[in-house]
Amino acid sequence: MIDNAPTPANPAPMKHPAKPVLIHCKGHPNIRASHAKTFEVTRDLDLTASGTCIIGVDAQYDEAALLALRGAVQMTLRCGPYEDTATARINPKYQAGAPLIWRRMPTPEPRTFCIGLDKGASQLNRDLIKALQQEGAELEITVAPLETQDSEGDGILYLVGTPIGNMDDFSPRALSVLQSVDMVLCEDTRTTKELLSPFGIEAHLTAFHDHNERARTPEMIDRLRQGARLALVSDAGMPLISDPGFPLVRAVREAGLTVTAVPGPDAVTTALSIAGIPPDDFRFMGFLPRKPTLRRSRFEELRATPYTCVFYEAPHRIEKTLSEIAEILPDRDIALCRNLTKFGEKVLTGPAAEVLARIEAGEAVNGELVLILAGAPPKDDTPDAPADAGALDRMLESLVAAGLPTKALGDALAKATGIPRRDGFAKVQAMKDALE
Template identity: 45%
Template sequence: MNSFSKGALYVVATPIGNLDDLSRRAMDTLAQADLIAAEDTRHSVRLLDHIGVRVPLVSLHEHNETSRIERIRQALDDGQRVALISDAGTPLISDPGYRLVQALREADYTVIPIPGPSALITALSAAGLPTERFLFEGFLPAKSSGRRQRLSDVVELPVTIVLYESPHRIRQLLEDIEIVFGERHLVVARELTKTFETFLQGTASTLLARMMDDPDQMRGEFVVMMAPAPEKAPADSGQIDGDQLLSSLLEEGVGVKQSASVATRILGGRKSDWYQRAQAIKDGGFCN
């Protein structure tokens, strides 16, 4: 492969499920690498066995990435060809590799992308949601309070919001989306490119009900996509309804700022005004 340069790092996208999605260029790159830096070497061995590649492996994950930089730099200085792969998909996209690539770029090493599968793009391409503008938030915080805060930060954006989630927290994520996003349209993709690939669509509450009825729908890795924020309703909604909405949100443990964001989206008006009203209700008063 004449175009395969020595002393370069190759960032190689690998399949997210179906091994046949590995491109010919990616196969050639892995076969001619002198060293492969893999997120989990035990996992990557299965892919390499599938394509008949025997190349030395070194682990590179979130806990040891910084300490591996010098090891990779030395290999490149020795003229070796190093491939970086993650467990699935494109490295650096909610996967390790950013600190390595940043360090090598700053030191003027050659870094070459070998494009291929990405759960983010795969899900968006078949979701039926607007794709001219979207915001990728990756994995949200593990704690509900942190998730709700991040969700409230993006709830009013006129773009498709894309998240990743694990099977262990998909139910909790949807519960938080229901509180912050209300009846917003969602598309949830799971097991992409695998045998049980599924796209579910509806509101967070309907998807929660579907998963509770069929626990198999909570298996696998998830891409969760929310439709862009709708146009705001006129700001002349009734005062009592607004207070009832804020009171309900606060009783559910939603923060003042998040409650104000939800009220603004549903009822219109200024977020600062709703914030003051929510704070007054929380403090036990009433804002006239």
């Protein structure tokens, strides 16, 4: 299904609010602030002495406002008359529900609010820290964008896996990311809206499908360069797996920008895990060709392939497809998986002719189908035994009598019969000794 909503030819660049955000915390007697590489504030009300990076408890803040920040920021920390400042950059991977941790490391990491911090807890004003240990102490942190720096290159593209049928398979991390990003790119905005609505997520959705992805990719690269957080989803499963997105991901990589995955369910590995067909060596081949001649050619190419093949197929073509497999690859087992993780999930297994007979007898094949084809059986590489062992011995005796080297004859005998080389050498040597 394609969302044909019109898209502006030159959409305006994405702008982010540049307003300071205030974080209110309370002090605690166990605040140590001895960690050299991080500091943190927590929503928890209590603190043990082992929390060496924590400088405030009972943190209160507007998470949506923090999610809107981009690029370089300055933190101003105040407790009574004492004050200190620190600088860092907003972590592109910061998402809803993540803790407020500032880290000195420069690379984006999960569970981190800011990266590239210029000082850890142990370098903060010690009078400020002592004040935070007093009863009734309060900490106020102002996080303000630095006007002298921008968010160039701080954007991130998430590839987010969505359920293939069972909504309980939607991971908490996927939901958090989709709630946190500036825009969700989707095959069909109506489908994705229905997918997110039960979770209370009102994301900015935009159509991104096979018919417009190449035209829209430059726009998305510009947005990422300006610091945007984007998520790409398919209607079901992982993006790019027989779904749009590859040109965008390649362009993001070539531009030196950040792309990461939020793994989720996918029909390929789900089907392989329950099919009962060897999954250790497989190739996913996407949708089978629609034209019968091309489809038959594909099956002809697979006559000798030793690996398992996985396809997607449409219900209205499955009977014709199974008929062709039964004709071209009659001895190969298949597994036909339908409605994976949903009501009516079923796996039909056996030779294609047998599965086809069950369908023709009334077995339903509605819904989304994954077709798994077992690989060709391994060839028997064991050399055939000679039809006449006596004839072989007589030929060998004549070669020994002719004076051919013992080692060469032993090697040839071992190769021809499959016996160990030492046994071949011993047999030739015995014949040579007998002739002498």
